[in-house]
Amino acid sequence: MYKLGIDVGGTNTDAVIINQQREVVAEVKHPTTNDVYEGILCAIREVLEISGVDRKEIRQTMLGTTQCTNAIVERKHLAKVGLIRIGAPATTGIPPMVDWPEDIQAVVEDYVVIRGGFEFDGKELSPLDTEAARAFLERMKGKVQSIAIASVFSTIRNDHELAIAQLCREVMGEDIHISISSEIGSMGLIERENATILNAALYRVAQQLTEGFAKSLVEEGISNAEVYLSQNDGTLMTMEHARRYPILTIACGPTNSIRGASYLSQVKDAIVIDVGGTTTDLGVIQNEFPRESSIAATIGGVRTNFRMPDIISIGLGGGSIVRQGPDGQVTVGPDSVGYRITSEALVFGGKTVTATDIAVRLGMAELGNPSLAAGIDEDFARRAMDVIRNMVEECIDSLKLSNEDVDVILVGGGSIVLPKDLAGTAHVYNPEHFGCANAIGSAISKVSGNYEQLIDYNQIPRDQALEQAKEQAVKLAVDAGAIPETVEIIEVEDVPLAYCVGNTCRVRVKAAGDLT
Amino acid sequence: MRKIGLKEVDDIALGASLLGAGGGGDPYYGKLMAIGAIKERGAVDLISPDEVPDDAIIMPIAMMGAPTVLCEKGTGGNEYQVIYDIVSQYLGKSVYAVMPMEAGGVNSMLPIAAAARLGLPMVDCDGMGRAFPELQMVTFTIGGVSATPMALTDEKGNSAIFNTITNKWTEELARAVTMSCGGSVTVGLYIMTGATMKAYGVKNIVTRSEMLGRAIRSVKDQPELTPEDAFLKASEGYRLFRGKIVDVLRETNGAFNLGHVILEGIGDFKGQKAEVSFQNENLAAVVNGEIRATVPDLICLVDTETFTPVTTEALKYGKRVLVVGLKCYEMWRTPKGLELVCPRYFGVDTDYIPLEERVKGGAV
Numbered sequence: 001m002y003k004l005g006i007d008v009g010g011t012n013t014d015a016v017i018i019n020q021q022r023e024v025v026a027e028v029k030h031p032t033t034n035d036v037y038e039g040i041l042c043a044i045r046e047v048l049e050i051s052g053v054d055r056k057e058i059r060q061t062m063l064g065t066t067q068c069t070n071a072i073v074e075r076k077h078l079a080k081v082g083l084i085r086i087g088a089p090a091t092t093g094i095p096p097m098v099d100w101p102e103d104i105q106a107v108v109e110d111y112v113v114i115r116g117g118f119e120f121d122g123k124e125l126s127p128l129d130t131e132a133a134r135a136f137l138e139r140m141k142g143k144v145q146s147i148a149i150a151s152v153f154s155t156i157r158n159d160h161e162l163a164i165a166q167l168c169r170e171v172m173g174e175d176i177h178i179s180i181s182s183e184i185g186s187m188g189l190i191e192r193e194n195a196t197i198l199n200a201a202l203y204r205v206a207q208q209l210t211e212g213f214a215k216s217l218v219e220e221g222i223s224n225a226e227v228y229l230s231q232n233d234g235t236l237m238t239m240e241h242a243r244r245y246p247i248l249t250i251a252c253g254p255t256n257s258i259r260g261a262s263y264l265s266q267v268k269d270a271i272v273i274d275v276g277g278t279t280t281d282l283g284v285i286q287n288e289f290p291r292e293s294s295i296a297a298t299i300g301g302v303r304t305n306f307r308m309p310d311i312i313s314i315g316l317g318g319g320s321i322v323r324q325g326p327d328g329q330v331t332v333g334p335d336s337v338g339y340r341i342t343s344e345a346l347v348f349g350g351k352t353v354t355a356t357d358i359a360v361r362l363g364m365a366e367l368g369n370p371s372l373a374a375g376i377d378e379d380f381a382r383r384a385m386d387v388i389r390n391m392v393e394e395c396i397d398s399l400k401l402s403n404e405d406v407d408v409i410l411v412g413g414g415s416i417v418l419p420k421d422l423a424g425t426a427h428v429y430n431p432e433h434f435g436c437a438n439a440i441g442s443a444i445s446k447v448s449g450n451y452e453q454l455i456d457y458n459q460i461p462r463d464q465a466l467e468q469a470k471e472q473a474v475k476l477a478v479d480a481g482a483i484p485e486t487v488e489i490i491e492v493e494d495v496p497l498a499y500c501v502g503n504t505c506r507v508r509v510k511a512a513g514d515l516t
Numbered sequence: 517m518r519k520i521g522l523k524e525v526d527d528i529a530l531g532a533s534l535l536g537a538g539g540g541g542d543p544y545y546g547k548l549m550a551i552g553a554i555k556e557r558g559a560v561d562l563i564s565p566d567e568v569p570d571d572a573i574i575m576p577i578a579m580m581g582a583p584t585v586l587c588e589k590g591t592g593g594n595e596y597q598v599i600y601d602i603v604s605q606y607l608g609k610s611v612y613a614v615m616p617m618e619a620g621g622v623n624s625m626l627p628i629a630a631a632a633r634l635g636l637p638m639v640d641c642d643g644m645g646r647a648f649p650e651l652q653m654v655t656f657t658i659g660g661v662s663a664t665p666m667a668l669t670d671e672k673g674n675s676a677i678f679n680t681i682t683n684k685w686t687e688e689l690a691r692a693v694t695m696s697c698g699g700s701v702t703v704g705l706y707i708m709t710g711a712t713m714k715a716y717g718v719k720n721i722v723t724r725s726e727m728l729g730r731a732i733r734s735v736k737d738q739p740e741l742t743p744e745d746a747f748l749k750a751s752e753g754y755r756l757f758r759g760k761i762v763d764v765l766r767e768t769n770g771a772f773n774l775g776h777v778i779l780e781g782i783g784d785f786k787g788q789k790a791e792v793s794f795q796n797e798n799l800a801a802v803v804n805g806e807i808r809a810t811v812p813d814l815i816c817l818v819d820t821e822t823f824t825p826v827t828t829e830a831l832k833y834g835k836r837v838l839v840v841g842l843k844c845y846e847m848w849r850t851p852k853g854l855e856l857v858c859p860r861y862f863g864v865d866t867d868y869i870p871l872e873e874r875v876k877g878g879a880v
Contacts, residue, residue, distance in 0.1 A: 090671040093591035094548045119698040120585050153588050188587045398834035
C-alpha cells in the first residue's frame with residue numbers, strides 16, 4: 001500500500017510516493033503548467049515511473065493546491081453569489097462588502113439584510129423574517145446557483161442560518177450550493193460574512209478541481225485510491241467536503257510545508273524555514289501543527305478571520321540577486337532570477353551573481369561548476385552572507401515567544417544559501433528529501449473530527465461535558481477514516497456565553513488521527 | 517469647512533490609532549461604519565470650531581460596551597437619529613453639530629458615521645486629544661460640563677436619557693443598561709454649547725489625525741529625510757527609544773489591560789534598556805532607569821519599518837519598535853487637568869514633568 005502526495009505551487013508541482021512505513025519512495029518536481037492538470041498528470045506519471053510502484057497499490061492520494069487562492073486573487077472563474085445577512089435592525093450601519101476592492105464586489109449579484117440573529121447571550125435579537133428571505137430567494141432563482149448566509153452571533157447559535165438554508169433548498173431546489181457562516185468562520189460578523197461569500201463564489205472552482213483531479217487519477221490508472229484535499233489547518237478533507245468548503249484549502253501550501261518538514265526531521269516543535277528560489281517563508285510548528293496567526297488574514301484584498309499559519313515571508317531565495325550599491329553596501333534580493341537560475345547564475349554559466357553563487361564561493365554548497373564562482377571577491381561574498389544571516393536571524397527572533405533558543409528545520413530548494421550556525425537556535429536540522437516537504441506534508445496529513453455544542457455546565461459538570469465532547473470528536477475523526485489508536489485531541493476550547501442565565505458554554509473539540 | 521470622504525477616513529483611522537497611545541482599540545469596525553455611512557449619504561462637512569456659533573448645541577458621540585459585541589452587531593445606522601431626536605426634544609433646541617469625544621481608537625470614527633447619517637457637520641475638535649480609559653477624563657470636566665444629560669440607544673430602538681449626580685453614577689447606570697440592551701450601545705454625552713466647546717475642546721484634532729495618518733503612509737517618500745526622521749518631524753514626536761521587545765508582563769484586572777513591556781536597545785540604542793508600563797494606554801516610559809515620559813503626554817510605540825502604531829494588545833516578543841513621546845494638550849498640564857489624569861492617578865509614583873523637560877535632561 002502506498003500514498004501519493006501532490007502539491008501544486010505557483011512555480012512547481014511536486015509529487016511524492018510514500019510507503020506504509022511512511023518512508024519516501026520517490027519524489028519529483030515538475031513546473032506548474034497553465035493548465036494545472038497537465039502539470040499534475042506529468043508529475044504523477046514521472047513519480048510512478050521512478051518509483052516503479054504498481055498503480056493499483058496506490059490507496060490514498062492527497063492534493064494540496066493553490067487554485068482556490070489563485071481564483072480569488074486573480075478574480076477568475078468565480079461564481080455569482082446571492083447573500084442573505086440575518087441581523088437587522090443591528091448591522092445595517094455596515095453594508096456587506098463595504099471595504100472590498102471594487103473588482104471583486106461583482107461576485108455578489110445581490111444581497112438582502114433581514115431581521116433575525118442572536119444577542120451575545122443567545123437571546124433572540126429579533127424574530128427571523130422568513131418572508132423577506134423567501135422574496136429574495138425567489139428573486140435570485142435562475143440568477144445564481146450559490147447562496148451565502150451569515151447571521152449575527154451564529155457562532156453562538158446558528159438556528160437562524162440553518163432555517164434559512166432549509167428555506168433556500170425549498171425555494172431554489174436541492175442542487176443549490178449553500179454556504180453558511182457558522183461552518184466557516186469565527187467571531188467578527190464582517191470577516192465571517194466575507195469568508196462565506198468567498199466560499200460561495202468558489203463552488204464552481206471546487207467542482208472543477210475535484211472532478212478534474214479524480215479524472216486525472218483514473219486516466220493514470222489509479223483507480224483504487226481514496227482521494228483527499230489538504231486544508232489550511234494541516235488536516236485532510238474528503239472530496240465531498242472540499243466541494244462544500246473550498247475556502248478551507250486557502251493557504252494549505254505553507255501548512256503542508258511546515259508539517260512535512262516536521263515529519264522529515266522528526267521534530268515536533270521548531271521554527272521551519274522554507275527557502276525557495278525567490279522568497280523564504282518562516283513558520284512555527286507546535287506539537288506537529290503550525291502555529292496560527294492572531295492577525296486577520298486578507299485574501300485578494302478581502303479581510304477574513306481565518307486562522308492562518310503564522311508565516312513571515314521575506315525576499316530571499318537561492319536566486320536572489322546580490323549587488324554592491326554605489327555607497328559600497330552589499331544587498332541581497334528582493335529581486336531574483338527565479339526559475340531562470342539554472343541559466344543565469346554564475347555557477348550555471350550565467351552572468352548574474354545570486355545568493356547560490358555566494359554559498360558556492362564560500363564552500364557552503366557544491367552546485368553547478370564551482371570554479372565559475374571563484375572570481376567573486378571573498379570579502380564581498382562574506383559581506384553578502386552576513387546580510388543573508390541578518391535577514392534570517394531577525395525573522396527567527398520575531399517568531400520566537402521568548403528569549404530561549406529554538407530548534408530550526410531548514411527545507412526548500414534554496415536552503416543551501418543559509419548558514420547553519422544561526423543565532424538564537426539550538427539545533428539546525430537539514431532533513432533528507434527537503435525539496436518536496438510540501439507534497440510530503442500533504443501525503444502524511446491526518447483526518448480530523450470537529451465537535452461543537454452548547455452545553456450548560458449546571459446540568460453536566462464541565463469535566464464530564466468535555467470528556468463527552470472529546471469522545472464525540474474522536475468518533476467523528478474515526479468516521480472520517482482515522483485509525484482509532486492514532487487519534488489525538490488537538491484543540492479544546494470552551495467559551496462561556498457571558499451574562500447568560502445558567503452556565504452555558506460553547507464547547508469545541510478537534511481530534512485528528514492518521515489515515516489507515 | 518471641508519469635506520471628509522473615504523480617503524480622509526482611511527488617514528484619520530490610521531492617525532487615530534497613533535493618538536490612541538497604545539489604547540483605544542482597533543478602529544476597524546468604526547472605520548467600516550464611517551465608510552458605510554459616507555457611501556450611503558455622501559461626504560461629511562468638517563467645520564472648524566471657529567465656525568460654530570457660541571449658543572449652538574454640540575453633541576459628542578461615542579459607543580459604549582464590549583468591543584467583541586460591536587464586532588458582531590455593528591450598529592443599525594438609525595441610532596444617531598434616535599439620539600438626535602431625544603436630545604433635541606429634551607433641550608428644546610436642535611443639535612447643531614456632532615464631534616468626537618476621543619481622538620483615539622474606534623470612537624474617533626463613530627461621529628463621522630453619525631454626521632453622515634444625520635446630515636450634520638462634525639466639529640474638528642475632541643475632549644482628549646488622545647484616548648483615556650475613564651468617562652470623566654475629558655477636558656470638558658475641567659470646564660465643569662457634566663456628562664449628563666446623556667442619551668443612550670441600542671440598534672433595536674430602545675433609548676434612555678440619564679440625569680445623574682456624579683459621573684461615577686453615569687458609568688454604573690449606563691453599563692447596566694448597556695448589558696441589558698445586548699452589550700453595545702451608542703451614546704451622546706457631554707452635550708454643550710459652542711462657547712464651551714471652543715473654551716475647553718482640543719481644537720483641530722481630526723485634521724491632526726488625518727495629517728498623522730497621511731504622514732505614516734508616506735514616510736518613505738521623502739528623499740531628504742530618513743523614514744524615522746520624516747515620521748518624527750510630521751508627528752512632532754520626541755524619540756525616546758528604539759528597541760526590540762524582550763518581554764511582555766501582563767496582569768488582568770477587571771476591564772483593564774495592565775502590564776509592562778521590556779525593551780532591549782537596537783541601532784544607536786544598543787546596550788540600553790527601556791520599559792513602558794500600560795493600563796489600556798501607555799502610562800510611562802523609563803529608559804536606563806530614568807523616567808523619560810509619563811501620562812498625560814502620549815507615549816506611542818510604532819513599528820520601526822512601517823511606523824504603524826502598535827496597540828498594547830498587540831505587544832509581543834521580538835517586535836521592533838520606536839518609542840515616541842508626543843506632547844499632550846496644554847490643558848492637561850494645568851493643575852485642574854492633572855487632578856484628572858496625573859501619573860499618580862494611574863499608579864505611576866512620580867510628579868508630572870512635561871515630556872520636553874524630561875527629555876532635555878537626558879542624552880537624546
